[in-house]
């Protein structure tokens with residue numbers, strides 16, 4: 001078969017089955033085109049995308065401004081490695097540090113790499129600035145966390161499937177329950193060797209768990225009191241997804257950066273990925289101020305592709321789109337409508353028990369056991385009815401459409417979701 005031959009869904013799936021590692025369990029839908037909030041499969045069926053590649057495609061599929069930046073830069077220079085300077089990286093570094101209000105950025109490619117980068121920076125800071133004895137630094141993490149799939153990251157995951165038979169694990173992590181300020185305080189008060197606290201402002205992968213209103217601000221204050229770095233993993237929640245530029249910014253109404261509000265906190269280290277590029281190219285970033293970032297010296301961290309000119313051009317365009325199109329405000333407004341309407345339906349539902357989330361990162365909890373396949377079956381039916389979503393953990397379905405959605409489209413999607421749930425009511 002010629003590689004460019006048009007495939008049917010069945011053929012494409014069987015190729016992946018036979019020649020690809022089985023490290024994912026996709027819905028049996030084979031996509032070949034995307035535009036804005038829509039994707040099309042190889043047979044031409046149109047769907048609403050309600051996953052946005054796990055919140056990477058916040059700016060919508062194939063956004064023309066981002067694609068133009070990609071094409072223009074691809075025709076000039078794609079990769080130099082960091083052995084040399086290039087004429088895009090510095091411009092991007094200034095742009096993104098201004099955009100998020102930090103002194104410096106360390107550019108990487110994927111979310112997991114950015115998390116690894118943050119952990120390394122945190123440990124080095126602990127030894128060189130805080131004065132923790134070498135090899136004794138501990139980083140606090142939360143139960144139910146999802147920060148990626150590398151060896152160190154799975155070492156502090158409590159997802160048994162992600163860990164089993166991948167040991168021995170990396171040491172130096174202490175787990176506490178999510179959204180538990182007292183547990184955090186207890187650890188901070190009993191150990192002198194705490195370097196950092198790594199946290200997702202909303203636990204997306206775990207099932208869109210939104211912590212209590214004060215959790216992040218209180219946790220940040222405790223970290224400050226104990227000279228511990230507060231590390232926010234906004235790989236999934238960042239870039240307007242939850243109704244503000246960052247989830248740690250709370251509910252600001254600004255156009256560019258978030259105003260300081262009661263719930264606003266500035267992390268010591270900010271981790272971004274996914275929608276930094278609008279899902280067009282793998283771009284991730286770790287941001288921090290000089291006092292922290294300057295612990296990293298030549299040869300101590302890097303990536304051949306990190307900070308390449310193509311990534312820089314794409315990321316600048318993608319971040320401009322977020323401001324140009326007021327995506328945070330749109331996510332906040334549409335998210336409220338989504339939760340109100342789905343919530344009203346759920347009041348009399350036997351199949352769904354709860355809708356929760358912030359902005360356009362939401363989930364519904366299906367009324368069945370965690371190991372049941374009801375959520376999966378509902379997602380299959382949703383696909384049949386023209387909307388793509390995926391269960392996160394067991395009986396929870398995450399809903400995260402591109403943020404360029406308009407209200408008419410959202411209402412159509414709400415009807416599809418409600419009509420699909422109706423098919424499962426008893």
Ligand SMILES: Cc1ncc(COP(=O)(O)O)c(C=O)c1O
Nearest residue numbers: 110111112146147148233235236
């Ligand atoms: C909060 C969080 N951190 C890190 C990652 C890992 O990102 P990547 O898959 O790009 O390595 C993810 C991916 O879903 C995530 O949700």
